[in-house]
Amino acid sequence: TDLEVIHWWTSKGESAAVSQFAKAFDNDGHGDRWVDSAIALGETARSTVMQRVLGGDPPGAAQFNPGRQYEELISGGKLLDLTDVATAGKWDEVIRPKAIGSACLVDGHWWCVPVNIHSNYWAWYSKPVFEKAGVPEPKNLADFIAAAPKIKEAGLIPFAIGGDGNGWQIQLLFQDMVTEALGVAQRDKMYTTKSAEIAGGPEMKGVFTQLRTLKQFTDNGYANRNWNDTTNLVITGKAGLQVMGDWARGEFAAAGMTGVKDFGCMIGLNEAKPVVSTDGDIILFFKQGNADVEAAQKRLAALLISPEVQVAFNNAKGSMPVRGDVDMSTADPCMQKSLKAVEDPANIVTATNRFITENTNQQLNELVAQFFADDSMTADDATAKFATIIGSSD
Amino acid sequence: MTAGQITAIQPVQEAPDQAGVAPFGPKPRRISAGRIGIYAFLVVAALFFLIPVYIMIVTSLKGMPEIRLGHLFNLPGEPTFQPWADAWRHACTGRDCNGLSPGFYNSVKITLPSVFISIICASINGYALTFWPYKGANLLFGLLVFGAFVPYQVVIYPLIIGLSSVGLFASLPGIIIVHTIFGMPILTLLFRNFYAAIPVELFKAARVDGAGFWRIFFHIMLPMSVPITVVAVILQVTGIWNDFLFGVVFAGRANWPMTVQLNNIVNTTTGVREYNVNMAATILTAAVPLLIYFISGRWFVRGIAAGAVKG
Amino acid sequence: MAQNGTSVSIQDLSLSFGVVTVLQTLNLDVAEGEFIVLLGPSGCGKSTLLNCIAGLLDVSEGRIFIKGKNVTWEEPKDRGIGMVFQSYALYPQMTVEKNLSFGLRVAGTAKDEIAKRIARAAEILQIEPLLQRKPAALSGGQRQRVAIGRALVRDVDVFLFDEPLSNLDAKLRAELRVEIKLLHRKLQNTMIYVTHDQIEAMTLADRIAVMKGGIIQQLDAPQTIYNRPVNRFVAGFLGSPAMNFIDGQLENVDGGWRFVADALKIPLGTYDFAGLPTPGPAVFGIRPEHVSLNSGAGWPFSTAANVEVVEPMGSDTLVWLKLAQQNFSVRVTSERTPENDEAVTVGFDPMRASLFDSATGNRI
């Protein structure tokens, strides 16, 4: 049975990873075939899926990010219920941490398959840059801010960031800083209760102030830079440090660098308090009204989470598998750090997207990006606006 | 005959001749400052217009290491055509690593009928509005012009619902219909203006000859519409060939045009960006409309003169 | 000419574009084989009337009969009419032959029948050598003939011409005028011909309909219209150089009528009044060629004047002078041309004049 899968895994590494899924599915012995529909850019791919759903021609499966992007698909009855597959595969046992599973487990039913874990909570830095500037490698954000002026004196860019795509890189940095400043519990409380009080509190103001400080250490080419160009600055030793998710590791690897001598990674913004976020990718299956196809969909769902496929996929992709019972010993030092951290539930940070709608998310993007771009906006203003957005979100 | 001889023959009427050379014959072609200014302006303007295409070509001929150096304007140190080959045959979009080539045929498949049908529709509209206006026809035309200002995305949802209710969503006919719809306002405007400039006697003569609506259109009007059709073809080919938004939603996966692959090659966010391949891919994708432009640019201005200037 | 029965009959025809009424309850009967010319200034509704007859415009009121059949709502092709346009309206992308055969092909006429008719038309119009050319490769006169040919092959009862000669230069116009006249003689069809050139109207027409503002002012034989115009408009519109008009008063002195303007007093003893005259403001009109200069006595009326401008026109000369302080022209043959400022005697016979009511403009 042919099954069309829409995803935005279009880069070389990603397509190698997705090929693992496809290969497994094509060879599952039921004559299934993975029909690959790659559309670059998550938002383009997602809106295509939505429009296809609206047009009554949904794909068999589609990549999404855990969060609230597909809430309406569930409530609208557009998705295939995978509960029987999950029960058979004991998903609630094998998937760890729990937070990653809960993205798919809504009202006791499984609506999607998580396939990997990506953590946003990383900072990557260039060892040669810190060496050249004569400052020690940072252990946390405060270290870095202290060292930054020296790096600047050395004629290098202390802090690398990019402003493309509505400022999502800045927002990612910002969310990391929020977690760091509020602590996991307080942060979760703010997002779950939509607490304008916490959102407008002094810690948040501190975050904005620190963000403005970081801005001083960027270059003026940041405006439209995309994340891999940003990473490239660190790789080529033009910039000191970048805050970016774990997928950046692929860039370093592609440039032939190792985590031992060329670059350093800081898990969370504070090595003392390692955190792992439960971002990642999930696969949604759409109701097709055809028993054969639905059987194939379920076969694919089961396959995606099977140990062999998980290892093959995540090794190719550079992400963490969603189950702990697989062997990832070949992973590099940075990955090892997170594999270790993920074992402790206390280190787990739920993805921001899970709390806020895409609407709120974009508003936050804009607020942060605007604050970052516009030096005339005060931290007080920004904090107040932040509080308004959180307070009025749904 | 020289100026000197003439002066000898006609001394009487010679005005006091300051410069020593009597004005005679053609005015000496001074290379005037104005002329130089004109060319200077045009050349500078042309350079401005050529900047992006220069960057694209130069970049497409460089290897990735050279591109990482970041010298955008430098000529390639070691020119290579590999990026072009990659873009056409090997670049990956998702699992498939076949470059742009598969989408090319889909683009042709979409563009040809869409251009043809949209132009036929628009020319019939223009013709009917000019020669057979019925009550309310001009109101319809006004609505159509209004439609020209509507951002496409605003009507995309109703269109999806409408097309899927007649079972044409995600199919070749579907995408052709969509292109026809969105080409209609401007094309109809062009054709209407064009036909309005045709002497109405021609139409009357054909009616007296007994020809009806369709025969007049196909035998008399259409053969005369070449100039404006050229303009319409250029507009539509560029518009449809470059379209991504509609193609990806309305064409259905089997018919995805080249721009979907181009988007996948160019807009990949994770992983290394191969700018040289991107540029080669872009130039390859734009090749068809560009070719049409260069072939028919001369008629373009002429056709515009026939369809756009009046009214 | 075979004038048996009515060919085209228009009854109470009105036509409006929105609020503008172009034609007003117009009536016109055209006899079979007659050559009618519609003459009038630009915008008077000539083309509109022709288009109504052809069925290219929908009438607002009234009826149109062709050959006794009510065709008011018929399609143009079913009316048995052929039309020739000012711009010829030849189909530019077709050869002459295709142009001629288009109508027949539309009607589904048999191939050999088409060939026969084209051959006949081409022979009549002497355009055989042009059949394979496109209109762009034809001269004005040749295009004109092809346009006529298009009507000819369709064997129609009524030919409609809408200013078919106005695009041509004077020389060609004169030639084609004669050709059309001969064609009419040969074919004996009914022809309705629109023009605003009065020479064309005078030379071609059996009867002329002079129009103004959508109303037929006078419908009569050319000579009648020329010599006895029913109103001042018709009088002024026909004739080149134009009729002289003098504003003045109609007076009855001792039982005899006379026209008085300033010091000018013209006795109207020989004038043929259209009805019973009443004294009052009137306009006296006389054509320049009906006035004689320095030809001594023998004229019922003569007066002295000074020459102002002399316009030699080749065959004749137009002499401008002032009568009762109003411009007055006299046409003289080239030999007897006076000088500027010369004093001359002007003489004419009021019998050849026309008198109009100043207010209504109607002939008195």
Added chain:
Amino acid sequence: MAQNGTSVSIQDLSLSFGVVTVLQTLNLDVAEGEFIVLLGPSGCGKSTLLNCIAGLLDVSEGRIFIKGKNVTWEEPKDRGIGMVFQSYALYPQMTVEKNLSFGLRVAGTAKDEIAKRIARAAEILQIEPLLQRKPAALSGGQRQRVAIGRALVRDVDVFLFDEPLSNLDAKLRAELRVEIKLLHRKLQNTMIYVTHDQIEAMTLADRIAVMKGGIIQQLDAPQTIYNRPVNRFVAGFLGSPAMNFIDGQLENVDGGWRFVADALKIPLGTYDFAGLPTPGPAVFGIRPEHVSLNSGAGWPFSTAANVEVVEPMGSDTLVWLKLAQQNFSVRVTSERTPENDEAVTVGFDPMRASLFDSATGNRI
């Protein structure tokens, strides 16, 4: 007219567009205050010559003098010329006043001086009430006057007119012709006037230059050109209805010359030969108005013929017949109109005829 000295002098002027030579070593001297008309068929180079004089085209060879000054390379505005175009070329978005004053304002003329000049021009041309209107709100004749006014305010020496009347209808054309004539009389400027309408040429010109193929064929007073055309082209081009031509032979019989065509034998005893004639093929030309119909004897030559077509033209009638199997027209006054097919006698005086060499077309 004040013809003292030369106003415009053109010497050996040639002009080519690429490989096409439009004007060939053309010479023309225009006296001061003279009214010269350039007459010729379409495409003969009239406008081109005018544009050269105006400085709007660069000449290929030759020189142009205006008022004795060599202006071959001067800018148009420095030549002391004003030009009136066929399309008038009024600036559509400016009022009449702005149209008149624009050139002056650009030249930086003082405000009150501008006002004075406009007032004067407006008075001369009687366009005072129109000063605040835009060209679109003017009639053809009024536009014409504004276009002249534009030259008038600039106080130029030479007026150039390029077919200023061809866009108008016949009636208006006739009126404006007289106005231009009067204006010339009033202003006494040199005027060079292009037309292809011979009536205009005849009525307006002091001298007419008949052009063909970029060469001036004849430059003479209108009557001379009309009565003694130097070649067949000039003869045929002037006159409406056109001169009759009969192809035949010039023969010398018993020391007397005669023209023979078919059975037609015309004795040329009264003909004024241009040079020494030689026998051979020739063309005999005579104007329709110089032929008389049925006027009995008294003519040096007369013959019998059958009427073919009668064309009444209002004031006169044109009678077409065949002489030596060739078309021949006779102009008669309306009263004595023959019927179709009537047998008539044709009579004329060969003194009024023109004879041309068949090969060269030159007058014999």
Added chain:
Amino acid sequence: MQKSWRRRFHLPAVIGTIPMILVAVGVFVIGIGFSVLWSFTSSKLFPTYDFVGLAQYRRLWADNRWLVSVNNIWFFGLMSITCNMVFGYLLAVFMDQRIRQEDLFRSIFLYPFAMSLIVTGLVWQWALDPNLGLQEALRNWGWSSFSFAPLVSAETALYALVVAGIWQGSGVTMAILLAGLRGIDEDIWKAARVDGIPTWRTHMSIVAPMMKGAFATAFVLQCVSVVRVYDLVIAMTGGGPGIATSMPAVYVIQLITVRQNVGQGMAAATMMLLPVLVVLAFSGILLWRRNRLREAGA
């Protein structure tokens, strides 16, 4: 009058324009009608019919980004239309001077129109990038103090968009105006020369005002592309830095697709259509009145 009716509504004409009727009514009236309808609902990912009155409009006008977008479109529209017209006119004027290689120049000026902005926008972004483009190139060639990075600051990014817009659109403007210029009666030029009016003055005071038709066409096309401006912004600035270059069309699409807030997106779209509707209605009334007046005067 049965026959009269049939002749007035010529059946084939109606049949032939069925596509137009369907598009005009089906798409532009009904489609837009639905869009307006949804703007009064709480639609999120998919359109629903859960009416919430004017709530979406209130949220819209409270949204800073929308306000910025509205400001931007006026500024951008004014700037880009003016510059486009001026530059296009200059190009047309110079192209009209019987220059050599007219075909070549014309092709160069027109080709941007054939290219998809999604990519050429990226190239422009590079060229203006301080580390890659012009600034870097000139610094490498020795002008080390040269500073040119328009996309980086909120104040100048809009200007950069205008420049790219000119690059893309002025060729077509040039073509239209060139056609217009060539349609001007040659006698007008001659008359102006005889009057001694300098060429630039002739252009300014006489010729340009005569080209109303061509200007109008170019203007309409420009307006259409300004109202719809999306690709350009996305490709060059993505609406940034911050939200400095956001435009209404970008905003609408963001809301519908990324933010999954169809209701508010449709509210924004409705707001966008409003001025267009007003202008069209206004010009329609003007036209109708002018016809009326002309008819009455005739």
